[in-house]
Amino acid sequence: MAETSGATITSASTKLTDGTPQPTTYPNKNNHSTPPTPGVAKAGTLVSSEVASLWSTYMNDSMSLCIMAHFAASSLPQDFQPILQKAQNFANQHLEWIRQSFQNTGYPIPIGFPVSDINRLAQPLFLHPFPAHYLYSMARIGLVSYAGSLSSSYTQEVRDFFSICLQESSELTNQLCNYLDQLGLLERAPYSQSSNHVYHVNDRSFLGSPFHRTRPLTVLEITHLHMNLVRSAFTKALLLGFAQTANDPAVQKILTDGVHLFQKHFDTLHHKLSEDFLPAPGLLDDYVSPSDTFTFALPLMLFHTSELLAGAIGNYGLALGASPRQDIAVMYGKLMISMGKYAKHCIKFVIDRGWMEEPPMVPKRLE
Numbered sequence: 001m002a003e004t005s006g007a008t009i010t011s012a013s014t015k016l017t018d019g020t021p022q023p024t025t026y027p028n029k030n031n032h033s034t035p036p037t038p039g040v041a042k043a044g045t046l047v048s049s050e051v052a053s054l055w056s057t058y059m060n061d062s063m064s065l066c067i068m069a070h071f072a073a074s075s076l077p078q079d080f081q082p083i084l085q086k087a088q089n090f091a092n093q094h095l096e097w098i099r100q101s102f103q104n105t106g107y108p109i110p111i112g113f114p115v116s117d118i119n120r121l122a123q124p125l126f127l128h129p130f131p132a133h134y135l136y137s138m139a140r141i142g143l144v145s146y147a148g149s150l151s152s153s154y155t156q157e158v159r160d161f162f163s164i165c166l167q168e169s170s171e172l173t174n175q176l177c178n179y180l181d182q183l184g185l186l187e188r189a190p191y192s193q194s195s196n197h198v199y200h201v202n203d204r205s206f207l208g209s210p211f212h213r214t215r216p217l218t219v220l221e222i223t224h225l226h227m228n229l230v231r232s233a234f235t236k237a238l239l240l241g242f243a244q245t246a247n248d249p250a251v252q253k254i255l256t257d258g259v260h261l262f263q264k265h266f267d268t269l270h271h272k273l274s275e276d277f278l279p280a281p282g283l284l285d286d287y288v289s290p291s292d293t294f295t296f297a298l299p300l301m302l303f304h305t306s307e308l309l310a311g312a313i314g315n316y317g318l319a320l321g322a323s324p325r326q327d328i329a330v331m332y333g334k335l336m337i338s339m340g341k342y343a344k345h346c347i348k349f350v351i352d353r354g355w356m357e358e359p360p361m362v363p364k365r366l367e
Contacts, residue, residue, distance in 0.1 A: 046101075046155060047154055048362075049154075050154065050155060051360050052152075052360070053149035053152060054098050055110055055359055055360055056145075056149075057094060057149070057165070058094070058098045058099075058110045059110055059113075059357070060145075060307065061091040061094045061112075062095060062113045063112070063300055063303060063304055063307075064087075065088065065092065065095075065113075065115060066114075066117050066297075067304075068084060069088075069118055070122070070295060071084060071126070071131040072084060072085075075124075080128070080129075080131070080179065083172070083176065084135065087135055087139075090165075090172070094165065095112075101157075107360065112357075113299075117296060117299075117300045118296055118297070119295050121293075122245070123289065123293055124289055124291065125241045125289055125291050125295050126237075126241055127288070128287075129183060129185055129287070130237065130284060130287035130288070132179055132180055132183075132185075133180070133234060134238070136173070136176040136177065136180060137234045139169050139172040142169035143169045143170065146162050146166040147166060150162040150163060150166060187281035187282070189226040189227075190273070190279055192219050206324065207326055208324075208325040208326045208327055210329075211330075214325075217272070221322070221323045221325060222273070222278065224315075224319035224322055224323065225272055225273055225328075227315065229269045229273070229280055229281050230281050231312060231315060232262045232265050233266060233281055233283045233284050234284060235258075235262050235312065236258075236259055236262035236263055236266065236284075237283065239258045239305060240259050240285060241288045241289075241295075242296065243258075244292050245293060245294055246298060246301065247294045247298075254302070254349060255301065257345075258305060258309075258346075261339070261342050264338075265335055265338075265339070268331060299353075299355035305346060306343060306347060306350070309342065310343065313336055313340060316332045317332075320336075
């Protein structure tokens with residue numbers, strides 16, 4: 001693993017005239033090209049939205065590093081190893097930058113998830129190319145997350161930091177998309193036949209019925225159905241691996257419930273595409289090994305599960321807003337309710353076990 005200084009990252013897409021990589025510097029107020037220190041903000045300069053974004057980034061990157069460390073310990077194809085190494089380097093540099101930033105501004109550094117949260121002697125839990133699917137999914141999540149963080153940041157240095165994070169996620173997304181495509185494993189959205197005419201909607205029947213299909217899907221509706229199917233397949237496979245290696249019966253039951261829930265959601269979304277004879281992405285269950293050796297710490301697995309649940313609920317909300325057909329809107333509403341109930345159960349369990357790290361809060365002024 002590369003040395004983690006928090007000062008520079010290397011972008012493969014930017015090169016000098018001799019072909020060597022041009023280093024992209026992490027932000028610093030005094031000097032953007034050769035920062036003397038990795039610190040980025042003075043006390044009192046961070047606003048609540050920036051603290052929230054940095055804290056969330058720290059928690060998620062420390063968690064992802066544990067998953068990637070398990071991948072790295074297994075036998076991976078040589079052409080995939082540099083991609084995994086790059087993702088690890090990016091995450092390590094994020095953590096160092098945020099540690100320095102919080103230290104400079106007086107905020108406590110999160111505990112997160114140390115690499116000791118994995119069993120290094122465990123057999124590989126996920127078979128290749130699941131690690132590629134995992135990194136691809138997380139990079140795409142990063143695109144959305146970092147864009148939101150950038151848009152809710154106001155301090156120049158923090159905006160620079162999340163701009164670089166967004167650039168890194170874009171780089172990884174493109175690289176992993178090409179990698180999976182070369183393997184013939186890229187789950188593309190269905191092709192759409194083009195029309196020679198442009199029409200206006202002049203009949204409210206376009207909105208359909210809450211109870212059944214009344215018209216073909218629009219390309220916007222197809223896009224969200226496909227994206228949520230891919231996300232459901234990925235999450236189900238991840239939880240399947242978590243569930244079969246959990247050494248606590250209560251945790252294993254929660255994770256198993258999640259596997260069944262995401263299978264139901266997958267089937268529901270799949271049905272909407274099949275009504276219009278459109279292909280749907282497949283499941284990734286085959287890439288989960290039969291290993292039942294304890295691999296990841298229980299708090300880490302449940303945190304990862306909760307984060308994916310929150311993302312799924314958000315994706316359903318976006319899909320609902322982009323789907324004018326009433327039966328699809330009703331479907332997403334029901335999926336959000338069932339997902340919300342499961343997420344609430346998970347978070348209650350984590351709190352009862354004392355495993356939830358509290359996010360930064362404002363002072364309590366009145367009882």
